[in-house]
Amino acid sequence: MTWLITGGAGYIGAHVVRAMTEAGERTVVYDDLSTGVAERIPDGVPLVVGSTLDRALVTRAIAGHGITGVVHLAAKKQVGESVDLPLHYYHENVEGLRVLLEAVVDAGVPSFVFSSSAAVYGAPDGAPGTLVTEDTSCVPMNPYGETKLAGEWLVRAVGRAHGLATASLRYFNVAGAATPELADTGVFNLVPMVFEKLTAGEPPRIFGADYPTPDGTCVRDYIHVVDLAEAHVAAAHRLAASPGTDLTLNIGRGEGVSVREMIDRIAGITGHTLPPTITARRPGDPPSVVASADRIADTLHWKSTHDTHDMITSAWQGWLLRHPTAAGGAAGGAAGGAAGAEGADRAEEADR
Template identity: 50%
Template sequence: MSWLVTGGAGYIGAHVVRALAAAGIDPVVVDDLSSGHAGFVPEGVPFVQGTILDKDLLVSTMREHGVEGVIHVAGFKYAGVSVQRPLHTYEQNVDGTRIVLAAMADAGVHNIVFSSSAAVFGTPDVPLVVEDLPKRPTSPYGESKLIGEWLLRDQGVATAASDSPLRHTSLRYFNVVGSGDPSVYDTSPHNLFPIVFERLLAGETPQTNGDDYDTEDGTNVRDYVHVADIAAAHVVAAQRLAGGEPIEPAYNLGSQNGLSVKQIMDAMARVTGIDFTPKIGPRRPGDPDRIVATGELAARDLDWRNRYTVDEMVRSGWEARRTAH
């Protein structure tokens, strides 16, 4: 049996594909390459180039490869841009998830791991985010991910009394960084690590958005988690679903402690050997001082833990980016 990874040619999805293969599970990839890269898909892994909005394509792919479950990573992942492109965001993330679920029903596939986001919480006013915290997304992206969780929940309820009820879980994560394979790196123009890497490679000075937050060093504190740890949690979730083991509807893949932007910048200078002092730019509107999640539930059920130091996170991402440069 195999598992379908939607968005498996992207930064996170490609790591999930590798983690599945390492666990002895055959991955199959569907990706439209809107932000992914065909070269990120390992040789020998079946790759279907196409959109998750094409239900017939998904059904035929699931049937052809005897798919047992889906890890649904594909989506439009840019929270800031989603404010300018809400209709596109909803098409990709809400319609896309609905169509994935419909294709699963047609193909007789009943297990799904959904890549959700910390954006479902919006800007919580608590120092440590837990799973049942009220959901108040502040962008169309966050709203679309929350609706995705609702779609899974509702389809689970609708099929609960059937012979093959939908088994599902949603994994919410925050700032995914680093690389678990030198051939795969984050290419997003909106994430901190690739932004800093690109500026350093161009001989420019990175920027910090504000240094007067209510934190120990004045810069934002956030969850930074290594992409290989994220991928490993997806695989364990898939195994629990396939094995019929109990599983929660959602897990926060949090670091418990968080790192400040200054700590990240200091690590960037140490690891790269490029001595720099970040420029201090203006605060971004609505940026909270601190958002960090507990990962206790995921640690209990998904073998979730942070296996990398901040320097190791930076080094793995930097080496992968330099390899590609």
């Protein structure tokens, strides 16, 4: 098959392109390069530069490259920005998806994988430690999460109406890198935010240490970007083999890690041992959001293979590639990796 990967020059997107290519699939990247980096795209993979809002260009890309499946990762994804710019987020994330789906249906493309988010769950009910299943009520707390949930509805409805095989993949907290060159270059997620603080010689911050969790700090589920990319390959193969399939799946490890635990792990790897500062809670941070990964294991026979040490180590190596002076921690920090404090990640994925 030939897969169009929208957002394929982003952090997650480039890993998906790499995994799909290694699995023997032909890929074409479609990216407006507003946050993506063209150098991330492997040699021999075509790049179409443009927005998913450009129906004519999308149509030409599908026809010109013989596209038989789409993995849609392109989206705006900063929670705070979505609160300030809801119209922009709905236009880019929902209208952009509608335009893309319209072109997909008209071209008869049979398979569509949608990049969703744990942000659709909002602050799940239940005691800390309760795993979030795909049947947990979805009550997003911000426009970003709303656009992802609306996107799932649209994808599912179009799939049912037109016989399109679909999968909506709900990412939890993404970290790590396959190679230093593919590491996250943004500073919007937990891991790079903590790296930035430590590199500047400043303590990371914990927003609230009085939650009903074992150590009082928020608990989250972290997934290595390489595992995440492999889940996309598994979903793509399932859709290609099973026309009419309709999947909604969590992508996580099913293991909660607290903010304080992540800080300790970062310190052990990077050699930066500045103790964190505790500040007031941020409004809307749920105590614990940890995925149940049973359904994806049963459905796609996929399971994560990387732990937080792998995430921290690989992310730190990528950070050092761009900030070589950051290795000045107590232990030199050459090993690599990250993850952090800066409060609990609000299910914001990295630049796709």
